[in-house]
Amino acid sequence: MASQRRIRLTRQGLCYLLVLLAVLLGALVRQLNLLMLLGSALAGPFVFSLIYGRLALRRLVVERKLPSHLSVERRLKVDVAVTNRRRWLAIWAVEVADHVEREATNPAQRESTCVSVYFPRIGPKETAQVSYDGRLRQRGRYHFGPLRISTRFPLGLVRHSLILDQREALVVHPRLGRLTHDWAKVLRENTSGSQNIERRGLLEADFYGLRDWRPGDSRRWIHWRTSARRGSLVVRQFEQRRSQDLALLVDLWQPTQPSEAELAHVETAVSFVATLLADACQQSGRQLMIQIAAAAPLAVSGVASPWFFREQMDSLALLEPHHEQTFPSALAQALSAVPRSMPTLLISTRAIDWSAVREQMGQHDLHWDARRMRGVNVASDQLSGYYHG
């Protein structure tokens, strides 16, 4: 961990130094011993200040404790712990300043701030912890660091700083909203017709264990290797699940010169997707497909789980909109990987031109028929029926 030392005279220190020099100069010119003594005595604390801060910061260990993740507008609490590794000497008036900056591809959108915490005294072999808190109002990646630890003790004449290159990043996830009952209804309608419980043979996600054979069990379920080893029939257990798999196609469009509303639509769309994802991942084992047309397109599929949710939230946090006017062909192409029976939701930040969608699908030899596809335009009032931010 690289560190950089800095020393700076404070305003009071400059004033003190001037007085000190005046006294010493007068004493030298006039050869007045007692005035020299006074000047020397004044120089003592000044020299001490120069030395003390340097020594004081030397054996301090600073640690910043960030949460692993955070959602927009949730309270951020960052613990800053300073350990004084000295055996005898207490350290006084230590200030730790942390630089926080939001990452953005557009430099104009970068924001940064410096927040400080203060430790009046840290005893020998003691760790003191102070938190700074607040809220981060936009999703994205925030960079924390470097840390600047400084002290003006004992007299406030000199500020000693030590810049510690302790950098960390925190991904702030999109805001999670609330899905309405209407949305649940829509989802049920979309999945109707395939409500019956399936035991889908050897699909990887369904197999979760083995048990002894019971009358009525299919022969296809027998795990022959284990049965042979144990000398009795053992069948595979499969997870019973409803066909609530979901494919999310997101057209994250934004004009090159967006209005405030258009900016908000993108955030709403991302939040809506994040909320859908959170809802879907509450029940693990569901197959989820996500295709997002953005500045950096995102295409993932997997089984719903906390890890999956966490990874996709990280991705959603960093999404930036695209500016293509036409319907993104990537979305249409993504449909080829979506099983026909899988409910598909097309979310867009602009009005959905279904004819364009069909056209795009046609270009990829895909047929519209029999697909359970629904579209949501977040720029319209349609969303309010399904989702509250």
Add this chain to the structure above:
Amino acid sequence: MAKRRRHTLAPAQLDVALRVLVIVLVLVATALLSLGEHSARLSILTVFMAGGSIWLTDVTGRLRLNQFFSNLAALAVMIGSVIHACYVDRHGLMLVVADLQSYLQYVLFFQKKTSKTYWQLALLSLGQMAISSTLVPGPTFGIVLLVYLFVGTITFALLLLQVEGTKFDPRSARVLGAARPAQPSAVGAAPTGALALTGGSAAIHPVAVGRGLFEQATFIAATTLLVASTIFFLLPRWTIRNRQAPSNEPLRSIGFAKTVTLGELGQVVRNPEIVMRIQFFHRRSSKPFKLIGEPLFRGTVVSHYEQRRWSQASTLSFMRLSDEVKTPYVRQKITAEPLDVPELFCIFPVFTLQPDVRLQIDTRGDQLARREEDRGTTIDFEVATPGIRNERQLRYLPCESPLRPSQERACLQMPEGDDGQDLFPGLREVAASALRERSISPSERAAAATTMNNYLRRSGTFFYTLEPQVRDADLDPLEDFVTKHRRGHCEYFAGALAMMLRSQGIPARMAIGFKGGEWNALGMYYQVQQLHAHAWVEVYLGPGDIPEDAFGGEDEKPAAAWMVLDPTEGTQEAIAAAENHGLVARLRQSMDYGYVLWSNYVVGLNSKRQRQGIYEPLVQAASAAVENLLSAEVWQARWNRIADSRVGMFWQWYRRHWFSWRGGLVAIGFSLSIVGLYWALRRGVEMLRRYGLVRSDGDDKQVLEIFRRLEAALRKRGLARMPGQTPYEFALVAGGELAESIEHRRLAPLPRRVVEAFYRVRFGHRTLDNQEADAVEHALVELELALAQAR
């Protein structure tokens, strides 16, 4: 929670302590200034104003000057001071400036206190200290300066804590009178943007502040003392005579005068004021030594006795002190305090090693004096004397040439009555009978003088006392002392002896000066006070009268000499010895030594003293150190010392006997001791760790445990880390292996996630939050269970 708050220190509480400390700081500076002005007016006024401001401004807030009225008051004070300054001299101008600083402090007292106010008050008090440095030359300045620095350090440390604490404490909106509300401490925070962050502060316990600051201030004061001493002594001086504040004290009168009137010594001899300090050095040595026996420091000699008064026979004429070196000699380093007489006191005869224009000696070499203009100041000088041999003062003073007849007659003078009658018949008879008893002829001057001296000292009929005695008014006091009232002080003894010698035709005179003084073992010097004033007798010995052993040999025998006789010897010493013992005496000596150091090395530090006392010893020490390091001879000598020591002798023995049973035993013993030492060291470190004195690596162990568990779990499936494989590489390989198996495919991502968490902690110096820790634990348990079943 409420209880906890009562124990934490708010900036408002710090403010109260700060206010008190700043006032103490101001009072200390003002008190010193008052001492320099010889007036308590300013101190009393400051106490009154400070008390009033605390009540009216700080506590009740009834009187609080705003900026406009403060400026107005300050302006008025300055105008008044300028007008006052027009009518005073230079010294008075300094006092006006000092007063002005106090008046400005009064204006600040009645303002609302901010950190700026405190700084201004402290700076003004610093100005007062600066002025005091020219008004108070004594050690008091040094002591008060130390107190000032100590209080100042605590004050400014507290001020810093208060200012910093105020920034971070929302309770402190009214502290320091700040108009701004409690604000978030985020420097450059952007509450309206994406970032809205607020800083925080730890609480602090009042006891911790009090005790901690006291410790810190002590530490700072000690460092400051060291740094200040270094800077002070190294700052260049370029004048021999350091400017010194003129002393306002009247010149001291002592029990010494060119004339001695019998009966007057009783009042002055007890005066403890210091006359001089004197050190003795062998030739070029820098180490002082103490004389064997009590030295007699002669100031002058008187030979004419008339009407109860001893006086000089004729007016003395002075010349520059001779620089002709007489060996062997002893250097006398003397610091003479201001006196109302020009005489200087030392052991005679004297000459100088370096010409010193301030010193002069009378043409007969009997009296050393300083210039008239130097009487009012302390002077340091160095003279040499051949009058000390083997650390003992000689009892014979060599004369350059025999006395002229007129001078000899003056030393035989005895007063007569108005009608020519003998004033000393009884004294003559006593002297003659003393010689008769010993069958000594007056022509044997040395023997006769010694006999009469012994008679006064040892006959048991004469008693030394400092108390005034009843005398027969019809008789000369000396006649009365010898014949009737045999009690008196040194002047009676010396006068009586001189007259007894003269009555027998032996030339004698009375020497006046100081005897002994107080030996300061700490500073290795004699401190001579007025109460050490003394009178004794010098007997003239012609060329044939000088004893053979008086000067060590026939070659060194001078043409004539003065034999020193002290008829009170042995009586004053007992009194002085009683006074010089005990704690009080030692304390007095220490204080005096401190005063000497202060006078010589602080107030009186000049270029010469700096060169001799600081620069040259430093250069010598540095060159000696370099020589010690680089000199082959020195290293050879060290090696020889080691070789001659027991270790060296043992090594020599071992080299001869290493291949023997005794050598084997030694080798085994040595090896065992090394093992024992290693064991003891390890035990010691363990003990230190147990008591928390050395950092344990337990934290690292906990972190490593995560990876260890992962490795253990994967090993059950036959997955082991290859040499040189990083944990992350291992995790990826293991994940791939797991993905190959349908049964364990779901476990495939887990090793990578666990290792990522491990990296964050191990190398990212982060700690896992609860959610992360749970996820890692869950993943590890899942892996452990699944892979254990697989086995």
